[in-house]
Amino acid sequence: MSPFLPYGRQVIEDDDIAAVVDALRGEYLTTGPRVAQFERALAETTGAKHAVACANGTAALHLAARALNLGPGTATIVPAITFLATANAVRLNGGDVIFADVDPNSGLMRPQDLAEALARAPGETANAVFNVHLAGQCGDLAGIRAIARDHHLRIVEDACHAVGTTYTSHNTELCRVGDNSFSDLTCFSFHPVKTIAMGEGGAVTTNDETLARILALDRSHGMTRDTADFVQPDEAFGDDREAYPWYYEMQTPGLNYRIPDILCALGLSQLKKLARFANRRRELTARYDRELARLSPHVTPLARTPNVNAAWHLYVALIDFRALHTDRASVMRKLASQGIGTQVHYFPVYRQPYYRDIDPQLTLPGADEYYRRTLSLPLFPSMSDEDPARVIDALATALKL
Ligand SMILES: *Cc1c(COP(=O)(O)O)cnc(C)c1O
Numbered sequence: 001m002s003p004f005l006p007y008g009r010q011v012i013e014d015d016d017i018a019a020v021v022d023a024l025r026g027e028y029l030t031t032g033p034r035v036a037q038f039e040r041a042l043a044e045t046t047g048a049k050h051a052v053a054c055a056n057g058t059a060a061l062h063l064a065a066r067a068l069n070l071g072p073g074t075a076t077i078v079p080a081i082t083f084l085a086t087a088n089a090v091r092l093n094g095g096d097v098i099f100a101d102v103d104p105n106s107g108l109m110r111p112q113d114l115a116e117a118l119a120r121a122p123g124e125t126a127n128a129v130f131n132v133h134l135a136g137q138c139g140d141l142a143g144i145r146a147i148a149r150d151h152h153l154r155i156v157e158d159a160c161h162a163v164g165t166t167y168t169s170h171n172t173e174l175c176r177v178g179d180n181s182f183s184d185l186t187c188f189s190f191h192p193v194k195t196i197a198m199g200e201g202g203a204v205t206t207n208d209e210t211l212a213r214i215l216a217l218d219r220s221h222g223m224t225r226d227t228a229d230f231v232q233p234d235e236a237f238g239d240d241r242e243a244y245p246w247y248y249e250m251q252t253p254g255l256n257y258r259i260p261d262i263l264c265a266l267g268l269s270q271l272k273k274l275a276r277f278a279n280r281r282r283e284l285t286a287r288y289d290r291e292l293a294r295l296s297p298h299v300t301p302l303a304r305t306p307n308v309n310a311a312w313h314l315y316v317a318l319i320d321f322r323a324l325h326t327d328r329a330s331v332m333r334k335l336a337s338q339g340i341g342t343q344v345h346y347f348p349v350y351r352q353p354y355y356r357d358i359d360p361q362l363t364l365p366g367a368d369e370y371y372r373r374t375l376s377l378p379l380f381p382s383m384s385d386e387d388p389a390r391v392i393d394a395l396a397t398a399l400k401l
Contacts, residue, residue, distance in 0.1 A: 023265035032261035046178025048205035050212035057189025061089035104369035105303035111143035133162035160189035164311030222254030278311035
């Protein structure tokens with residue numbers, strides 16, 4: 001029997017291992033030279049001016065919420081189909097979350113969904129929107145920005161699925177996810193299941209130098225040793241006007257969300273492979289699309305955004321289980337018995353008990369409809385050319401199609 005196919009997994013090669021071993025033999029295990037090297041490489045890859053690496057994607061989102069002061073008395077729009085961390089990043093900082101609906105066929109927040117969510121912001125003006133590039137593709141970024149501008153919203157992209165994704169905007173200019181053409185900040189995750197792996201790892205990119213400085217300070221306790229930052233010269237400098245060698249200063253308390261040098265060694269090595277991994281994900285996605293066509297209309301791929309060249313993180317099939325007189329759990333179990341792992345991305349976050357308690361009346365029909373049909377099939381670069389056909393054959397059998 002063929003080896004078990006999980007829905008996603010990392011690809012670690014000998015040179016990745018050698019890079020990590022090299023870091024382990026070096027001077028620094030925590031913040032060393034590879035952190036800044038990784039940040040430079042990521043900024044170059046994404047086309048952003050600045051990249052701030054941090055502990056994981058959740059930390060990246062939390063740092064973003066803090067840098068934009070999304071605390072008590074603020075409201076942030078978050079699409080209902082995402083991982084918990086997108087909404088929690090705002091809540092953990094004391095800001096309110098207003099969930100937006102999504103397109104039932106792509107899982108992406110549309111401009112009209114953002115407008116509808118804004119109309120629900122009760123007696124308060126919203127401050128920001130966290131947009132999510134589900135499965136690796138982005139939606140109508142220009143449309144989202146137009147509404148955000150009208151309402152003076154800051155824009156954060158949750159691009160944890162979308163490193164390597166490119167798109168052309170209406171003026172046909174080629175943009176890269178992370179270059180912040182349509183946003184203030186972009187957050188990435190380098191969890192092993194994502195497109196490049198660091199074990200745990202994350203980053204925020206921005207073109208705003210002030211935000212980049214805030215993010216970098218907040219990542220490490222809010223402490224600075226840069227003499228130009230010091231606001232207490234009497235405490236900082238001796239009679240010779242030299243800063244005391246032990247002195248550091250903290251003007252706003254921060255966190256320890258640092259990423260170790262060891263993991264940046266892995267990230268640097270993996271980042272070199274991003275184009276190869278992304279292209280392989282696109283090839284496998286094209287194979288899935290061809291195979292899936294014969295299961296139409298009850299099984300369809302995600303609706304695609306024109307002009308987006310996604311570095312697919314997930315291969316999502318939308319399955320009308322009801323029309324096929326079956327249910328998702330039994331299909332997942334049948335596939336698992338055939339050595340095929342699947343997953344659901346995601347249960348609508350607004351239906352989690354914590355958020356239900358905050359807004360028990362809310363229903364978001366697009367998100368619910370998306371959730372009813374979604375199933376993520378195996379997708380990772382080391383899958384074989386034949387795997388998509390094997391998966392779709394097994395799916396067709398499980399669905400009695
Ligand atoms: C993975 C993920 C996160 C969190 O990233 P971690 O690195 O696991 O903390 C946030 N948002 C989305 C959409 C994700 O897929």
